[in-house]
Every structure is written in structure tokens, then in C-alpha cells.
Amino acid sequence: QARSRSQEQRLLELRRGLREPLEKRAKLLKKQLEDLTRAESAVIDAMQWREWADALLAYRHQVPSGVTSVALSNLYGEGSVNIPLEPDLDAAANANRLYSRAKRREEVHAKLVERQPELERQQLEVQTLLHSLETADTTQLEALMQQNADGVTAPPPVGIKYCTTASGFDVLVGRNSRENDFLTFRLAQSMDVWFHVQGY
Numbered sequence: 001q002a003r004s005r006s007q008e009q010r011l012l013e014l015r016r017g018l019r020e021p022l023e024k025r026a027k028l029l030k031k032q033l034e035d036l037t038r039a040e041s042a043v044i045d046a047m048q049w050r051e052w053a054d055a056l057l058a059y060r061h062q063v064p065s066g067v068t069s070v071a072l073s074n075l076y077g078e079g080s081v082n083i084p085l086e087p088d089l090d091a092a093a094n095a096n097r098l099y100s101r102a103k104r105r106e107e108v109h110a111k112l113v114e115r116q117p118e119l120e121r122q123q124l125e126v127q128t129l130l131h132s133l134e135t136a137d138t139t140q141l142e143a144l145m146q147q148n149a150d151g152v153t154a155p156p157p158v159g160i161k162y163c164t165t166a167s168g169f170d171v172l173v174g175r176n177s178r179e180n181d182f183l184t185f186r187l188a189q190s191m192d193v194w195f196h197v198q199g200y
Contacts, residue, residue: 014141015133029123039109046102052083053098060091
């Protein structure tokens with residue numbers, strides 16, 4: 001009976017040790033896929049910004065200087081559109097600003113669409129592993145734990161390591177998806193701060 005209880009306790013410990021990082025990763029993957037949904041709605045805004053920019057260039061002689069908005073004829077439908085403006089910029093500069101905003105949104109969406117199959121594959125893999133924890137025996141769980149341990153002891157190289165800041169923090173930068181994956185899932189601790197620098 002003592003041996004049986006010890007084995008059950010070992011099973012619980014192994015499952016708990018494996019479940020926590022897998023659930024953390026599943027949560028992150030879910031958020032990343034939700035980013036794609038938000039990016040899809042943001043692309044609609046980008047289309048509108050492009051239409052506004054086209055109207056500004058087509059009717060720039062009708063745009064007074066120093067105003068915060070202007071109503072112009074809709075190039076792509078009936079009626080007019082009310083376009084918010086930066087009062088310090090002329091019509092052409094406001095149009096370029098809108099084009100730039102639209103381009104950034106479209107680029108973010110394109111990158112997320114490109115990553116979607118891999119994110120979905122990883123999500124399925126994590127869900128399968130989580131499900132298998134409930135039926136795996138001690139030997140199988142120890143093998144999974146060893147795989148994780150091997151990954152930690154022999155990690156891929158970190159891209160760039162800056163010197164410790166004046167506040168005493170090490171700053172680590174991943175230069176690609178593999179390094180970012182290592183920093184996020186292997187090296188980061190619960191109280192670390194993570195920043196995503198978009199477009200750099």
C-alpha cells in the first residue's frame with residue numbers, strides 16, 4: 001500500500017510539473033490566435049484609411065489648412081465622408097499619414113496570417129500533450145519530463161544580450177521566432193517583463 005501511494009504521488013507530481021508549462025503555452029497560443037482575429041478587423045480600418053487618403057489627394061484643393069476634420073465626396077460610393085485630420089499637416093501629408101497607418105496594419109495582418117498554420121499546429125500539439133497527461137504512466141511522464149530537461153540544459157543561443165541596466169535587469173533580445181520561443185517558454189520566469197517591439 002505504501003508503494004502504491006508513493007507511485008500515485010509520483011504520478012501527481014509529474015503531471016503537475018508538466019501541466020503548468022503546457023497550460024501556460026496553450027494560453028499564450030490562444031492569445032496569439034486571437035490577435036489574428038483583431039488584426040482582421042483592423043484591416044477593415046486600414047481599407048477605410050486608404051479611402052480617406054485617396055479622397056484627400058483627389059480633393060486636396062478643397063481642404064482648408066489648420067482644420068481637424070473635413071467632409072469630402074466619397075470616391076467609392078454616394079454621399080460624403082468626414083475625415084479626421086492633423087491640423088499641422090496639409091492634405092497630402094495627412095494622406096501619407098493615413099497610407100502609412102494602413103500599411104502598418106496590413107503588414108501586421110499579413111505576418112499573423114503567415115504564422116497562423118504554425119500556431120494552430122502548436123496549439124493542437126499542446127492540447128494533445130495535455131490530454132495524454134491523464135492517461136500516461138510514470139515511465140511516459142518521466143520521459144516527457146526528461147525531454148523538457150534536455151531542452152533547458154541545451155538551449156538554442158539567445159540573439160542579443162545587453163549589459164545589465166542601471167536598475168539591475170538583464171535585457172535579452174530574440175532576433176527570430178526560434179530565439180523568441182526560447183526566451184518566452186524556456187528562459188523567462190514568472191516575474192520577468194516581456195516586450196514586443198513591432199516593426200523592428
